[in-house]
Amino acid sequence: MLKESMMVLKNSTTLITFSLYNNNIGDKNNKSIGDVFKSNEPLFVLSLYINDIGDDGCKTIGKALKINTTSTNLNLEVNNIAYGGSKEVGESLKNYATLTNSYLI
Secondary structure (H helix, E strand, C coil): CHHHHHHHHHCCCCCCEEECCCCCCCCCCHHHHHHHHHHCCCCCEEECCCCCCCHHHHHHHHHHHHHCCCCCEEECCCCCCCHHHHHHHHHHHCCCCCCCEEECC
16 A cells, blocks of 8 residues: 555655654655655645665665755654664755754664
């Protein structure tokens, strides 16, 4: 069901908030989320709170952040992100002018 939803959202041009609270996405489904995030330029809020996302998933999000530079809110709280994943996201956010809120712990 998640992958089917991601396919629909990937082609959206009006998505501004994307929240998947407590859906146990994990790293294996995170590529689909990265694709949605990359292809929705007006996406301002990305909330993946409590989703069992690890370093691999976080790296995917980090790569998407380099492409989609419009986000103002990023929430990756309560996941399984260690140094490698947080480093990737941090590198992506170095020159990110629009981000006003980020929750990574």
